Amino acid sequence: MEKLNRDTITKLALDSMMHLSEAEINEIETDSAVYLKQIEYLKAVDIEGVESLSYPFEAETMWLRSDDTSYALAQETLFKNVPLTEGDYVEIVKVLK
Amino acid sequence: MNNDYNAIVSLVDHTPLETGVLKGWDVALKDNFNMVDTLTTASCKLLENHVSIYSAEAVDRIMASGARIVAKASMDELGMGGSNRSALTGPVLNPHDITRISGGSSGGSAALVASKAVRLALGSDTGDSVRRPAAFCGIVGVKPTYGRISRYGVIPYASSLDHVAYFTNNVADAAQTLEVLAGRDDRDMTSSNAVVDAYASLLDMDLKGKKIGIFTSVHEHMDPAVITPSLDTVMSLLVDAGAVLIEKKMDLNLLRAILPTYSVISNAESVANHANLDGVRFGVQKAGDSLEDIMLETRGSGFSSRIKKRFIYGAYALDDVNQDEIFNRAKRVRRVLVDAYASLFADVDIVIAMASGMVAPKVDDAEASSMADSWMIGESHMILQNFSGYPSMTIPVGTHETMPLGINITTKPFDEKTLFAFGHQLEMLLGGTQ
Numbered sequence: 422m423e424k425l426n427r428d429t430i431t432k433l434a435l436d437s438m439m440h441l442s443e444a445e446i447n448e449i450e451t452d453s454a455v456y457l458k459q460i461e462y463l464k465a466v467d468i469e470g471v472e473s474l475s476y477p478f479e480a481e482t483m484w485l486r487s488d489d490t491s492y493a494l495a496q497e498t499l500f501k502n503v504p505l506t507e508g509d510y511v512e513i514v515k516v517l518k
Numbered sequence: 519m520n521n522d523y524n525a526i527v528s529l530v531d532h533t534p535l536e537t538g539v540l541k542g543w544d545v546a547l548k549d550n551f552n553m554v555d556t557l558t559t560a561s562c563k564l565l566e567n568h569v570s571i572y573s574a575e576a577v578d579r580i581m582a583s584g585a586r587i588v589a590k591a592s593m594d595e596l597g598m599g600g601s602n603r604s605a606l607t608g609p610v611l612n613p614h615d616i617t618r619i620s621g622g623s624s625g626g627s628a629a630l631v632a633s634k635a636v637r638l639a640l641g642s643d644t645g646d647s648v649r650r651p652a653a654f655c656g657i658v659g660v661k662p663t664y665g666r667i668s669r670y671g672v673i674p675y676a677s678s679l680d681h682v683a684y685f686t687n688n689v690a691d692a693a694q695t696l697e698v699l700a701g702r703d704d705r706d707m708t709s710s711n712a713v714v715d716a717y718a719s720l721l722d723m724d725l726k727g728k729k730i731g732i733f734t735s736v737h738e739h740m741d742p743a744v745i746t747p748s749l750d751t752v753m754s755l756l757v758d759a760g761a762v763l764i765e766k767k768m769d770l771n772l773l774r775a776i777l778p779t780y781s782v783i784s785n786a787e788s789v790a791n792h793a794n795l796d797g798v799r800f801g802v803q804k805a806g807d808s809l810e811d812i813m814l815e816t817r818g819s820g821f822s823s824r825i826k827k828r829f830i831y832g833a834y835a836l837d838d839v840n841q842d843e844i845f846n847r848a849k850r851v852r853r854v855l856v857d858a859y860a861s862l863f864a865d866v867d868i869v870i871a872m873a874s875g876m877v878a879p880k881v882d883d884a885e886a887s888s889m890a891d892s893w894m895i896g897e898s899h900m901i902l903q904n905f906s907g908y909p910s911m912t913i914p915v916g917t918h919e920t921m922p923l924g925i926n927i928t929t930k931p932f933d934e935k936t937l938f939a940f941g942h943q944l945e946m947l948l949g950g951t952q
Contacts (some may be wrong), residue, residue, distance in 0.1 A: 434641055438810070440818025440828060449827050456831055458889060459778040460844060465771040466851045473846060474853035476678050476708065477664040477907025478931065483707045491724065493706060493919045498571045501801035505689040511799060513809050 425453045520540045520659055523611040523620065525629035528590045529556045540698060545580055546639040549590040552675040560673045561595045563819025564801045574671025575703045576640060576682050583698045583713030588636060591626030595825055597642055597675040599623050600650065601885060604824055609881050612655060614921055618878040619649030624683070628655045631685040638695055639685045645780050646873075646900035648683035649912040653924025654680070654878035657915045658941075659685050660692045663932045664907030665710035667696075667701030676787035677708075679780075679904040685742045689913060689945050693717035693938040700934075714933045714949020723939035730940075731862055733871035735768045739896040740875025747921050748916035749821045749872055755947040766862045766869055774891070775851050777866060777898040782835045782848035789832030795820065801926045856906045867927050870941050871899060873912045877921035900926055909934045914946065915943050 423429055430449050434441045441449070496509070505512040534541070547553060549559040552570035573581075580587060580748040594604045602610045604624025610625035610857045612618040613633040620629040622831055624641025628648075629640045632655035645662040652659025660683055666867050667682035674680055682699065686692045700714040734754065797803035797816030804815035821829070836846040862869050875896040888894075897909060902909035906927050915925040925943070929937040 422843050423837070424832055429834070430830055433830050433837065434826070435814075436837075437826065437829050437833050438793075438813045439829065440814050440832075442828060445823050445826060447829050448823060450691040452827060453831070455889065456781065458893070462771075462778045462894075463782070463844075463847050463851050466854055467638050468847065468854060470646075471850045471853050472742050472941060473849035474856060474905075475849060477856070477905065482665065482710060486704070494572060499573050499799075502568060504797065504801075504803040513798060513812065514807060518544045 424451065425457060519609075523616065523629040523633060524608055525592055525610050525620070525626040525633075526589045527559065527561070527592050527607050527626065527636075530556055530589055532587040534586040535582070535584045539694065540580070540638070540943030541584035543585040543638055544588045544636040545585045546589045546591045546627055546636045546641070547577065547595050548588060548624050548627050548641045548645070550593060550642060550678060551577055551640055552671040552673070555586065556590060557607065557672070558590070561593045561604070562795075562821065562825075563606060564600065564797065564816065566606065566794050567802055567935070568800055572671060575668035575705060576699055577671065579698050580640070585638070589641060590629065591624070591630055592597055593626060594708045595625035595822055596673070596792065596830055597647060598825060599625045601647075601879070602626070602648065602651075603885065604822060605834045612878045612879065614656060614933050615878070618921070619654070621654040623647040624685070627661070627685055628652060628657065630747070631655070631687060632657050634687070637686065637691060641677070641683050643681045643683035644679045644703065644784060648685065649849055649900050649910060649924075649926055650874055651874035652912040653724065653752060653922065656924070657685050657687055657892065658689055658692050658914070659683065659912045659924075660685055660945050661814065661903060661910050662696055662700065662934055663710070663712075663909045665708050666712070666909070666932070667699045668706040668709045670703055670705040674791045676784040677791060678787060679784060681829070681904070689911075689941040690718060690721060690947055693721060693830070693909065693942070696934055696938075710932070715935045717934060717938050720935050721939050721942040723943050725756065725943055728761045728868075729757055729866045730761050730763050731766040731866040731869035732763050733862070733869055733899070734772060736871050736895055736899040738874060739773075739891040739910055740849050741892070744877065744918045745872045745875055745923065748918070748925070752870070752915060752944070756944070759943070759947060764866055768858055768862070771893045772855055773899070775855065776901050777894045779848045779851045779855060780901045781831065782844055785832035786835045786845050787832070789829040789836070792829070799909055800804075852905050853905055855902065857904045859906050859908070863930055867929055867933065867936050871926050873900065873924035875927040877918050877923065884897055903928055907931060909937050911937055911941050913945055
């Protein structure tokens, strides 16, 4: 398990696509002590031979539907909250220069 | 409708249908429920300009029932908190004492029902976010079985734990509400096809000979001065009605693993779920010279420091180097916890426990976060029903120094019929509905 220090926090913030201030990095580094101590409690539970549980129930609730359009939002509706659009496209800054 | 408790974040102008089973009911929505043409911010700065372009399935069902939706209610940012102190609009005050909080994360919904401003308020419950505020505010808080109610259109927190849940002032209203909200929705692939009963007409239950589990292991980590009078009253009333009480225990190491398991899984799922909050397709976009800059600036300024901390913890647990030791371990511990909790129901259909070992904290109290068993067990045990998906409801059970306390009732999966019938009987024994 890697250390949750300044370098790791900075790397994870970039991975998560968000800026952190110096104060935020310091706060996370300090507060993480309790979080890491709590994680230690997981080691007191015997998980030998135990499979992961990802959802409460493992009964099937998903299946392939027929290949028909069943539900879709109109482009005009979808564009209502988009900060910038151009024609049929969501506009962002130029990525090719 | 007044807003003395800072519970409302926006008013909704909705003309209800002429008829329906909830005709005449005023309803509030936690601000993470999309309702077309209303502001839906989830108390997050990044979404403060977000107007819903569609409605959640639960909202459609409320509207089809004849109820009138009147307001969007305050919440902790993105549902990630237990106090409502992190709301963009400030803390929500408790209608029983405005120097105290309502609890969270569905704190605005709780205050609006407790103050009788509305008859029903929807919330979401990822780790007791309806059932604990219900205890603090002296009202009924229901989290039905995982999959009972579609989450389509509700801004998520952690998908394997998120439930649509709600508040009412009595169990009969709670039973009626589930009839409206429950049922399969193909737009939420975790929603269930299980039969929905006529809960409101099935509230009778003979308690004579009924075996009730008492989850004593969690009571051992609560302040006896706070809980004992109310708990003793409940147990005496049940015994007098002919019920048989059976002590239920869980291993201490398992109980101490509840909160860490929740922290790891919920933070990991939340950082993945909220990767779409980038300001490109919706939300408050910040300027940048590249797509990467836009996202870094938008997310950096759009989330509070609290949320960013949780995202860092989530990313840490999911990082390749740590994933097996932290995230995958937590998912395996989750199965052990769920199996242990299920075993409590081997000889009973109902298990009860005090919802919390404390009354609502003061607004200015420090945020709780500690290694004490009173916090990690006494105040965290209801997360077991999020891990397991079991239906669970808190009802008022008395007071401590004038502030309300709640008792939590849990039944087997998809047995809300028993949940409501038992809750109604206990409510009657305690003196009836409000």
